[in-house]
Amino acid sequence: MSGGDHPETLLTLPAAADLAGVHYMTAYRWVRTSRLKAQKSGGVWMVRLGDLMELTDAKGTPEVGASSGTQRPGGCTSTRIGPMTEALLRGDQGGAWLLVEESRRAGVDPVDVLCEVLEPAMVEIGRRWRRGETSIGAEHRATGVATRLVARLGSTVTRPGRSRGxxxxxxxxxxxxxxxxxxxxxxxxxxxxxxxxxxxxxxxxxxxxxxxxxxxxxxxxxxxxxxxxxxxxxxxxxxxxxxxxxxxxxxxxxxxxxxxxxxxxxxxxxxxxxxxxxxxxxxxxxxxxxxxxxxxxxxxxxxx
Ligand code: B12
The missing domain is CATH 3.40.50.280 (Cobalamin-binding domain)
Incomplete structure (x- = not known):
């Protein structure tokens, strides 16, 4: 490995996107959804080459290689539970919504997103709270974000036609x-x-x-x-x-x-x-x- 290939090498997000062969917005989404660790330096996101390589080598990472979510792979929603849990606990509404959008783009319907991504994330938050691993404040903040996600996504749920009751x-x-x-x-x-x-x-x-x-x-x-x-x-x-x-x-x-x-x-x-x-x-x-x-x-x- 040459000096430039060192895992500790820091890359700007456009450079990381170039290297991974994805659009800048995809790399940005990885950061916002906690898939790719990043830190801000002078207002600019920087990522470690080692972290980028780990992500792009990982099997099943959506949007990398063959597994880009065009169909409805069974494991697709489950890979988003961890990032959703972290986004909710950070109070990161934008990051949480990006995960919702990703699932929707992969063909997951709104109610499945709620039940397969958001609900398990809330269950995990409840488990951490019970074990004393997360504060009640973080749990309240997470619930606030989750409530807004449900409202936003829920407003897209309609079925035209005659009412069933x-x-x-x-x-x-x-x-x-x-x-x-x-x-x-x-x-x-x-x-x-x-x-x-x-x-x-x-x-x-x-x-x-x-x-x-x-x-x-x-x-x-x-x-x-x-x-x-x-x-x-x-x-x-x-x-x-x-x-x-x-x-x-x-x-x-x-x-x-x-x-x-x-x-x-x-x-x-x-x-x-x-x-x-x-x-x-x-x-x-x-x-x-x-x-x-x-x-x-x-x-x-x-x-x-
Ligand atoms: C967020 C949360 C809170 C928030 C709620 C805020 C809010 N605006 O909703 C607050 C902080 C208020 C709270 C308080 C408490 N909570 Co609380 N809370 C949670 C947490 C983390 C998430 C709940 C949630 O939103 N889940 C996501 C939703 C979508 O899932 P759901 O509610 O289960 O609903 C799904 C299904 O159950 C089903 N469903 C729901 N209702 C119905 C009805 C019908 C008819 C059908 C068919 C299906 C159905 O459909 C939904 C989608 O699939 C859970 C953890 C967990 N395991 O769920 C604990 C949890 C529910 N809470 C718990 C406890 C103990 C409490 C408190 C007693 C804590 C305390 N000591 O004060 C208080 C009780 C307050 C009260 N009087 O109700 C326990 C309950 C344990 C139990 N059942 O025996 C849990 C499981 C946490 C834990 N691991 O111990 N909590």
Whole structure:
């Protein structure tokens, strides 16, 4: 290796891009998404030749060599979880959005980006927070960036055509986790449902009120972050049953399994937002677990 090939040699970004045979913007994106280490010197990004070589030699690096993401490679989204985690923790909204754009360009649909990149990154942040590896401030900042990403990407999720029904989603009383319902809302919108996202910490009374006034209501989705909320959720579902025929689904980080869902009286549970529309469809068409009484009779019985 000659002196100029030394791994410690510092390169400007245009020089690094030239050497790697990629556009300057691609090299810039590598830096913003933490794939390529860089430091600023006099306001200019500089990268180590060794780091550049390591990246371009790496197998599976998108946009380098044969693996440039034209199709939807299975591993494509998973390679972005680490960089997304770091971007969120740095509070780097621009870098995080570039990762979203990269995934979209590689053919990943918006809801898959949310569930396969953003959600695992948030889970990893939760794990680090629990182990004391990241501060609560960094976690809050990350959630702020994630919330803006969901809003920005979510606004692109629409499916023209006839509505498949009306769905209300929200996090139950005391549950301050609002991202889950927002992503769930997008998963329903993406397949043609009209959705009302009530956000976090929705009083149980409000779910009952909405269920009794929204007609027709196809599905009511309760997001739960704490399994010990069982009694509250159970009572709320019983009251919803008295006023509405809507299918009631539960989900979120606090629902451990189907048994918990059955115990609270929900029609169904699933761990991933993307399974929810199909689950709703199945619950809508299968014989009611609630008996054959129409809602008016149940309501009268509940009031008497
Ligand atoms: C961000 C965050 C917070 C933020 C939330 C801010 C906000 N604006 O949303 C704040 C700081 C408020 C917070 C507080 C707390 N948090 Co918190 N939080 C998280 C974290 C890191 C990310 C949550 C998130 O946004 N995930 C991304 C979304 C998209 O994923 P999701 O919510 O799971 O939703 C997906 C699915 O579950 C599903 N889904 C969600 N709802 C529904 C509903 C239905 C019907 C269906 C079908 C599907 C579905 O669809 C979504 C997309 O696939 C998680 C880590 C984790 N493992 O999730 C911890 C986590 C959820 N929090 C936890 C805890 C313990 C707390 C606190 C008690 C901490 C404390 N001591 O104060 C408080 C509780 C506050 C409260 N009263 O709710 C625990 C929960 C443990 C548990 N379930 O037993 C977790 C898992 C962290 C951990 N590893 O321990 N938290």
């Amino acid at each position: 009306h769905v209300v989603v929200g996090a139950v009383e005391g549950n301050r986790h609002g991202l889950g319902p927002a992503v769930l809302a997008d998963a329903f919108r993406a397949v043609g449902f009209d959705v009302c996202d009530l956000g976090a910490d929705v009083p149980f009374d409000e779910f009952v009120e909405i269920a009794s006034t929204t007609r027709p209501l196809t599905g009511l989705c309760l997001s739960v972050a704490d399994a010990t909320d069982l009694a509250g959720v159970q009572q709320a579902i019983a009251r919803v049953r008295a006023v509405s025929d809507a299918v009631v689904l539960v989900g979120g980080a606090g629902v451990p399994d189907q048994d918990w869902a059955t115990e609270v009286g929900a029609d169904g549970w699933c761990a991933d937002a993307r399974g929810a529309p199909e689950l709703l469809e199945r619950c809508t068409t299968r014989p009611s677990q609630r008996g054959d009484q129409p809602v008016q009779r149940r309501r009268q019985a509940a009031l008497s």
